[in-house]
Amino acid sequence: MKLLIMGPPGAGKGTQAKFIAEKFAIPHISTGDIFRENLKKETAIGLEAKSYMDKGEYVPDEVTNRIVADRLTWDDAAKGFLLDGYPRTLDQVNFLEQALSQKNQHLDRVIELVADINTLIARLLSRAKEQNRADDTEEVITKRLEVYLAETAPIIETYKNKNLVIQVDGLGEIEEVSHRIITAIENK
Numbered sequence: 259m260k261l262l263i264m265g266p267p268g269a270g271k272g273t274q275a276k277f278i279a280e281k282f283a284i285p286h287i288s289t290g291d292i293f294r295e296n297l298k299k300e301t302a303i304g305l306e307a308k309s310y311m312d313k314g315e316y317v318p319d320e321v322t323n324r325i326v327a328d329r330l331t332w333d334d335a336a337k338g339f340l341l342d343g344y345p346r347t348l349d350q351v352n353f354l355e356q357a358l359s360q361k362n363q364h365l366d367r368v369i370e371l372v373a374d375i376n377t378l379i380a381r382l383l384s385r386a387k388e389q390n391r392a393d394d395t396e397e398v399i400t401k402r403l404e405v406y407l408a409e410t411a412p413i414i415e416t417y418k419n420k421n422l423v424i425q426v427d428g429l430g431e432i433e434e435v436s437h438r439i440i441t442a443i444e445n446k
């Protein structure tokens with residue numbers, strides 16, 4: 259099962275991705291997590307990513323594509339994966355498609371978590387308090403949503419045109435949303 263989970267920041271992609279990955283026994287690959295791990299270890303990639311993350315901007319495609327291409331070569335990703343927070347730009351969509359087609363692979367489903375923007379802002383602000391994330395100030399949150407709407411929301415259309423998208427209401431209890439996603443994947 260090769261899956262993507264997409265949706266605006268704060269829609270619960272990370273939380274849901276963990277459940278789905280476990281359910282289908284595939285690795286959960288989050289580019290945001292990879293950047294945060296690199297930042298903690300102060301690697302060159304981490305330090306480069308930080309300047310963008312702190313502003314709510316996207317890390318350049320060239321850097322992001324490279325880390326994903328590398329991660330997809332790991333043995334655990336040979337039969338399937340769930341990508342969370344990638345692709346986010348058209349360049350990344352094209353890169354991923356090429357990387358998969360070179361291995362004669364293709365995506366099976368794209369899960370789109372749908373949620374109201376004002377609810378998301380409130381969620382992100384409360385997460386900022388809980389997790390003390392540097393990229394969760396009100397200014398950065400607004401910027402992240404703007405970048406999402408400008409760059410990432412339109413690329414979901416590409417996947418809709420390929421009939422890969424399953425839209426799921428992202429609001430509600432965590433278990434309720436997971437149940438909706440899993441049912442939708444199994445029934446598509």
Ligand code: AMP
Nearest residue numbers: 289290310311315316317322343344346
């Ligand atoms: P996330 O945890 O997925 O919201 O990612 C946190 C931050 O990491 C984003 O705001 C971006 O700065 C960066 N990031 C994560 N994934 C990507 C991506 N696919 N393309 C560019 N930047 C990314």
